[in-house]
Amino acid sequence: MSISESARHGASGRERLVVIGADAAGMSAASQARRLKGPEELDIVAFERGHFTSYSACGIPYWVGGDVTERDELIARTPEEHRARGIDLRLRTEVTAIDLGRQGVHARDVDSGAESWTSYDKLVIATGARPIRPEMPGADAEGVHGVQTLDDGQELLDTLTRTRARGRHAVVVGAGYIGVEMAEALINRGYLVTVVNRGSEPMSTLDPDMGRLVHRAMEGLGITMVNDAEVTELLTHEDGRVRAVVTPDGEYPADVVVLGIGVRPETGLAKAAGLPLGAHGGLLTDLAMRVRGHENIWAGGDCVEVLDLVSGQERHIPLGTHANKHGQIIGTNAGGGYATFPGVVGTAVSKVCDLEIARTGLREKDARRAGLKFETVTIESTSRAGYYPGASPMTVKMLAERRTGRLLGVQIVGREGAGKRVDIAAVALTAGMTAEQMTTLDLGYAPPFSPVWDPVLVAARKAAAKVRNT
Amino acid sequence: MSISESARHGASGRERLVVIGADAAGMSAASQARRLKGPEELDIVAFERGHFTSYSACGIPYWVGGDVTERDELIARTPEEHRARGIDLRLRTEVTAIDLGRQGVHARDVDSGAESWTSYDKLVIATGARPIRPEMPGADAEGVHGVQTLDDGQELLDTLTRTRARGRHAVVVGAGYIGVEMAEALINRGYLVTVVNRGSEPMSTLDPDMGRLVHRAMEGLGITMVNDAEVTELLTHEDGRVRAVVTPDGEYPADVVVLGIGVRPETGLAKAAGLPLGAHGGLLTDLAMRVRGHENIWAGGDCVEVLDLVSGQERHIPLGTHANKHGQIIGTNAGGGYATFPGVVGTAVSKVCDLEIARTGLREKDARRAGLKFETVTIESTSRAGYYPGASPMTVKMLAERRTGRLLGVQIVGREGAGKRVDIAAVALTAGMTAEQMTTLDLGYAPPFSPVWDPVLVAARKAAAKVRNT
Numbered sequence: 001m002s003i004s005e006s007a008r009h010g011a012s013g014r015e016r017l018v019v020i021g022a023d024a025a026g027m028s029a030a031s032q033a034r035r036l037k038g039p040e041e042l043d044i045v046a047f048e049r050g051h052f053t054s055y056s057a058c059g060i061p062y063w064v065g066g067d068v069t070e071r072d073e074l075i076a077r078t079p080e081e082h083r084a085r086g087i088d089l090r091l092r093t094e095v096t097a098i099d100l101g102r103q104g105v106h107a108r109d110v111d112s113g114a115e116s117w118t119s120y121d122k123l124v125i126a127t128g129a130r131p132i133r134p135e136m137p138g139a140d141a142e143g144v145h146g147v148q149t150l151d152d153g154q155e156l157l158d159t160l161t162r163t164r165a166r167g168r169h170a171v172v173v174g175a176g177y178i179g180v181e182m183a184e185a186l187i188n189r190g191y192l193v194t195v196v197n198r199g200s201e202p203m204s205t206l207d208p209d210m211g212r213l214v215h216r217a218m219e220g221l222g223i224t225m226v227n228d229a230e231v232t233e234l235l236t237h238e239d240g241r242v243r244a245v246v247t248p249d250g251e252y253p254a255d256v257v258v259l260g261i262g263v264r265p266e267t268g269l270a271k272a273a274g275l276p277l278g279a280h281g282g283l284l285t286d287l288a289m290r291v292r293g294h295e296n297i298w299a300g301g302d303c304v305e306v307l308d309l310v311s312g313q314e315r316h317i318p319l320g321t322h323a324n325k326h327g328q329i330i331g332t333n334a335g336g337g338y339a340t341f342p343g344v345v346g347t348a349v350s351k352v353c354d355l356e357i358a359r360t361g362l363r364e365k366d367a368r369r370a371g372l373k374f375e376t377v378t379i380e381s382t383s384r385a386g387y388y389p390g391a392s393p394m395t396v397k398m399l400a401e402r403r404t405g406r407l408l409g410v411q412i413v414g415r416e417g418a419g420k421r422v423d424i425a426a427v428a429l430t431a432g433m434t435a436e437q438m439t440t441l442d443l444g445y446a447p448p449f450s451p452v453w454d455p456v457l458v459a460a461r462k463a464a465a466k467v468r469n470t
Numbered sequence: 471m472s473i474s475e476s477a478r479h480g481a482s483g484r485e486r487l488v489v490i491g492a493d494a495a496g497m498s499a500a501s502q503a504r505r506l507k508g509p510e511e512l513d514i515v516a517f518e519r520g521h522f523t524s525y526s527a528c529g530i531p532y533w534v535g536g537d538v539t540e541r542d543e544l545i546a547r548t549p550e551e552h553r554a555r556g557i558d559l560r561l562r563t564e565v566t567a568i569d570l571g572r573q574g575v576h577a578r579d580v581d582s583g584a585e586s587w588t589s590y591d592k593l594v595i596a597t598g599a600r601p602i603r604p605e606m607p608g609a610d611a612e613g614v615h616g617v618q619t620l621d622d623g624q625e626l627l628d629t630l631t632r633t634r635a636r637g638r639h640a641v642v643v644g645a646g647y648i649g650v651e652m653a654e655a656l657i658n659r660g661y662l663v664t665v666v667n668r669g670s671e672p673m674s675t676l677d678p679d680m681g682r683l684v685h686r687a688m689e690g691l692g693i694t695m696v697n698d699a700e701v702t703e704l705l706t707h708e709d710g711r712v713r714a715v716v717t718p719d720g721e722y723p724a725d726v727v728v729l730g731i732g733v734r735p736e737t738g739l740a741k742a743a744g745l746p747l748g749a750h751g752g753l754l755t756d757l758a759m760r761v762r763g764h765e766n767i768w769a770g771g772d773c774v775e776v777l778d779l780v781s782g783q784e785r786h787i788p789l790g791t792h793a794n795k796h797g798q799i800i801g802t803n804a805g806g807g808y809a810t811f812p813g814v815v816g817t818a819v820s821k822v823c824d825l826e827i828a829r830t831g832l833r834e835k836d837a838r839r840a841g842l843k844f845e846t847v848t849i850e851s852t853s854r855a856g857y858y859p860g861a862s863p864m865t866v867k868m869l870a871e872r873r874t875g876r877l878l879g880v881q882i883v884g885r886e887g888a889g890k891r892v893d894i895a896a897v898a899l900t901a902g903m904t905a906e907q908m909t910t911l912d913l914g915y916a917p918p919f920s921p922v923w924d925p926v927l928v929a930a931r932k933a934a935a936k937v938r939n940t
Contacts, residue, residue: 349914431901444819
């Protein structure tokens with residue numbers, strides 16, 4: 001197969017686009033390239049080592065928690081759908097090496113072990129990220145799960161089903177987005193949930209003062225929060241099943257353990273090929289998502305670093321929404337068009353039960369690291385006019401640069417209606433607005449939707465005043 | 471009283487700020503000026519012909535509908551609270567003339583008829599708007615109500631209580647924000663509601679194609695929509711109570727009629743004094759909300775015209791959120807500081823039962839009137855990831871300028887989570903973004919909050935493509 005392909009490529013004169021990784025970024029790129037160039041012009045070959053394509057990893061916690069009942073609901077486009085559009089999709093086939101000189105990839109069938117060689121004219125690297133697995137005794141015990149892939153989610157659900165009768169203690173290690181979302185999922189499944197967190201407060205993507213609000217709310221939901229705690233060991237039963245999580249200060253019974261301690265860019269292949277990696281281990285690209293210095297290679301999704309438009313620094317932000325945009329842009333460029341990804345402002349939103357958590361821009365420590373002088377304000381307001389039913393409290397923290405007043409970041413913790421308000425600040429950050437300019441933003445107002453001064457405007461007023469007075 | 475005041479002003483050397491109209495704009499101005507200057511520096515006298523101060527007129531439909539149980543919940547600050555801050559508030563006292571030459575106002579006590587004269591160093595005109603009352607037979611019948619003031623709301627509630635036993639037919643005349651909100655209120659009170667609307671579709675602040683979605687949804691809620699219908703007469707019972715609404719095409723039984731056919735700036739006093747009015751009858755101000763050509767007179771709220779930042783034209787947009795901002799800015803300037811109101815982009819949001827309706831920027835006819843060439847796109851999406859419970863459909867229409875791609879306007883009709891998404895476009899309009907720039911906005915994404923491409927981004931992608939291809 002590998003030989004015939006290589007020959008076909010040489011003979012047909014058609015260009016070949018090879019995609020490594022068939023999830024959000026890779027298959028968005030393949031689909032968009034196909035939209036621009038038909039099969040008569042462009043061969044598209046996509047390699048995927050797993051079983052699935054184009055699924056919402058972000059949806060896994062809701063599937064595990066039961067809000068989403070069927071795994072397949074998370075699959076945006078099946079292998080069959082991709083193939084019907086003329087994409088040669090090779091599942092369970094892992095690319096083992098990229099040969100930049102000969103412009104091709106070595107691959108191996110995961111099940112049969114058969115090896116192949118496929119040349120490319122254009123290459124898309126969308127290898128994603130891999131979860132950080134702690135190296136400690138018991139980390140591989142039965143009942144210890146990551147939740148990065150659909151396969152992971154299925155294994156966790158199988159464990160929950162199998163062990164339900166034995167006990168209902170769950171420990172989540174890590175209190176970032178995945179951690180808090182999995183805490184919700186396990187509560188919804190009827191577990192007693194403990195979250196063990198290395199940081200001083202949950203949600204280290206927020207400043208600690210805002211994280212403290214999340215901490216309190218999670219305790220209010222019946223979740224046991226253990227902060228400042230490094231897991232040193234997982235204890236097991238004699239049959240190999242996990243039974244407890246150990247930290248220097250205590251031992252927490254666990255019938256199931258979910259690891260949500262973050263991910264790293266999956267860039268082993270890229271590194272071996274000598275492609276440029278950044279400080280966070282992600283591929284470095286230009287505005288068109290081309291790997292720097294390589295005219296015919298693009299990379300996107302969780303395996304790249306992105307430019308933070310606020311700090312001017314590169315960051316690694318594994319998020320489906322970026323991966324989809326990257327894929328769209330890569331596919332446009334690989335398909336002969338032109339598109340760019342200017343960067344991110346670091347927006348993220350999450351929830352744990354009815355608590356909504358959002359952030360965009362820089363935290364205090366990011367701003368300090370970027371060498372910026374800034375003011376911070378924190379205000380309390382409500383999601384709707386105070387007198388309107390369902391008005392719920394919301395805390396908004398805003399950072400603005402000293403003297404210029406430029407908006408640097410916003411964090412919001414509240415209930416219904418809190419989370420997506422961060423979009424106001426995300427657009428303002430992108431536009432480089434000052435807090436002062438934000439005070440007169442013409443935002444949607446009616447009593448069921450907002451107080452007459454939207455909470456974000458209240459924060460902007462206070463921030464603008466603080467900047468003026470210092 | 472008038473003589474002693476005038477003398478005191480001359481003698482004390484303190485400045486006096488006179489405010490005409492003690493609702494959102496007027497009392498925000500008074501409060502902010504007081505924050506900047508204490509009673510030893512600045513006298514503040516505020517005249518109000520009604521009984522109330524600083525209330526949320528926008529909340530009246532929810533009070534009438536029963537979502538808000540007590541009238542006083544709508545009052546943000548009582549007369550006593552204002553007086554406690556050293557504001558000389560004169561309720562039930564109507565200013566009858568402004569004397570620019572002598573720098574003073576004539577006023578009359580509404581109850582006693584006593585007249586007074588009060589000089590000013592600085593004047594704030596915040597006289598609001600008056601509802602348009604149709605001139606037709608029966609317009610003053612018992613059971614016919616406007617809903618502009620708290621007094622109006624109370625009278626309507628009294629009518630509902632009194633006539634409940636007689637019949638449950640309600641007709642709302644007008645299908646703008648007030649009209650649809652009152653339709654909801656009357657449904658909540660158990661009425662059979664007919665909305666009689668002059669336009670071809672409800673919500674003329676939307677383009678008709680989007681208005682049609684509102685039309686269908688209102689019918690789905692059991693509201694009878696009568697479009698293209700001008701009310702010619704109100705029929706009454708022999709005892710003077712209203713009994714039906716007549717249009718050229720039909721007659722609609724009515725035990726109560728609510729008029730919601732818009733308002734005009736209340737600028738009789740200003741006009742008589744020779745102050746500059748615009749084409750919509752509102753006062754014209756500069757960026758600092760100073761009445762043009764008058765150094766020591768400010769105006770704000772429903773009695774002024776505002777600059778539309780998208781079209782560059784003046785508009786009359788009576789909205790509490792603008793009035794509050796105006797007041798804040800006027801108070802800052804009158805108190806010796808400096809602040810400006812740059813203008814509006816025309817954002818508004820409303821709901822009728824669970825239908826959310828939002829708009830910002832220009833409609834097609836506004837864009838044509840402004841001489842702009844534009845493209846329009848309309849997309850369907852959902853409020854959350856499609857697989858997440860509660861994901862509800864949403865229609866987003868976007869207008870972008872031809873060639874430049876500059877965003878001109880957005881309209882959204884949907885269910886929960888649709889309305890406030892308009893804020894994304896409101897900020898983008900303020901920043902002068904193009905549809906293309908919007909496609910890479912870093913908006914909050916997680917399955918409970920948004921599809922991986924936010925509906926506004928989906929519209930932006932389609933608009934950007936359409937602009938590129940024409």
